[in-house]
Amino acid sequence: MKTIILNQPQEFQLISRDFDDTLAENEALLKIHRIGICGTDYHAYRGRQPFFSYPRVLGHELGAEVIGLGSGAGGNGIKIGDKVSVEPYLNCGVCQPCQNGKTNCCESLKVLGVHIDGGMAEYLKVPVNKLHKSDILEYEQLALVETLGIGSHAVQRANVTENDIVLVIGAGPIGLSVIQFAKINGAKIAVMDFSKQRLDFANEAIGIDESIIASEDFSADDLRKILKGNMPTVVFDATGNAQSMMKAFSYVAFGGKLVYVGLFQGDVTFFDPDFHRREITLLASRNALPADFKHIISKMESGQINTKAWLTHEAAFDDLPTIFGTWLDPKSQVIKAMAVL
Template identity: 75%
Template sequence: MKTIILNQPGEFQLISREFDDNLLDNEALIKIHKIGICGTDYHAYRGKQPFFSYPRVLGHELGAEVIALGRAVDTNELSIGDKVSVEPYLNCGKCQACLNSKQNCCENIKVMGVHTDGGMTEYVKIPAHKLHRSKVLGYEQLALVETLGIGAHAVQRASVSQNDIVLVIGAGPIGLSVIQFVKLHGAKIVVMDFNVQRLDFAKQLFDTDVSVLAKEGFTADDLKATLNGVLPTVVFDATGNPQSMMKAFSYLAFGGKLVFVGLFQGDVTFFDPDFHRKEMTLFASRNSLPADFKMIIKNMEEGKIQTQAWLTHEAAFEELPDVFESWLDPSSRVIKAMVTV
């Protein structure tokens, strides 16, 4: 079985290895067709991904085909030949978070491609309930569902409404996924990034309301002037940059909500009197839930979510070790790269 393994930062290797296709009663065997490349993969390649060890098989944005099913799998829910999106969050089902329907932040979670081997390979065994099928969507679209789930869950956490003014900081793939679902909720969308091309892409794709170029020295007063005397009621920081995340507190209106979608290895600090004076609400947002996958697939099937513009780069499976590093170059203008197995 062909597999690409990241032996250490900066070192991919294409290998062939044995595969045991014997299934547990609740498992499915899937053939991987499409793999989306995300920030986690880039961070792992650079040696900057938290909660990570080497060697590791990356890949958790997957469009796949069901090849075989364990004896206990309900064939009314899943059938051989189904095209599926993979929910890559392998939760224990027994901890307090899981018992409270918060599987996305399970105390013992193992995310495919991060804590355990992922989908940069030909075949994978996985609990059948982690597969979400569609009779309409193609493998490429199904491989985008997990990325979209990050934004969907973050927007759900903040209970965004059409009355909100929403600032999204960072117009990379995760920020774009947030923008997608803010748009579906009808809120006013302000996008901030240091990259003009990304701001233009967000405007073209989602018809965002205001674009803000994040120049050095830009302040909350500058933002307030840009927004005609008001500040955002909800701020999403999708950068994973500590300076950006800590500065985001200053951009928030009184009574507003701040959601950290990205993360970094370090401490976040803020000035407590301002935090209390504004009665801010601070959220973390991690992964997504099964209901998010189902909602996204339904919206994609109904044409409410367009995905083709996201796909800017592609490669065959065998080419990935040679082209991956080029996607790290900002001049390549990658939004979403997709690999075909």
């Protein structure tokens, strides 16, 4: 089986290795067709991904075909030949958060392509209950469901409504997914990024109310002027940048919410008296829930979410080790890249 392994930072290798296709009870065998590349993969490649070890097979944004089912694996309606999106969060099912329906916060959670080997391979075995099928969507669309799930879950965490003024900091794929669902919920949306190209893309692909070019000296007063005297009731930071994440506190309206969608390896500090004075709610958003996958597939099938414009770059699977590093160059203007098998 052809597999791409990240041996250490900046060292991909295409290898051939044995694959045991014996299936356990309630397990499915997948043929991988599309692999979305996300920030986690880029961080791992650079050596900056928390909770990560090498060597590792990356790949958790997957569009796949079911080609085998273990005993008892057909109970949830999945059948051989189905096109599926893979929910890559393998939870234990018995810990306190799992019992409370917060499977994304499982105390022993293992994410495909992060904590255990993922889908940068021809074939993959996964529990059948981690598959979400569509009779309508194509493999490339199904590979985007997990990315969209991050934004969908974050917007639900913040309970965004049409009464909110939302600021999304960072217009990469995760920021775009937040924008997508905040817009579906009817909020007014401002987006901040250093890249005019990304801001223009967000406006053209989804539609936003305000585009803000980030700068080192941009202040809360500047933001208030742009928003005509108001401040954002919900701020999402999707940058994974320490300076941005800490500065984001200053952008939140009195009584508002700050949601960290991105993360970095380090400590977050803030001025506590101001935090209390404005009664800010601070939220972390991690991964997504099974219901998010179903919700997103439904929205995609109905045409409420159009992801065609998101896919700016792709590579044949065998060429990925050579091409991957070029996508880190800002001049490549990558929004979303995908490997094709």
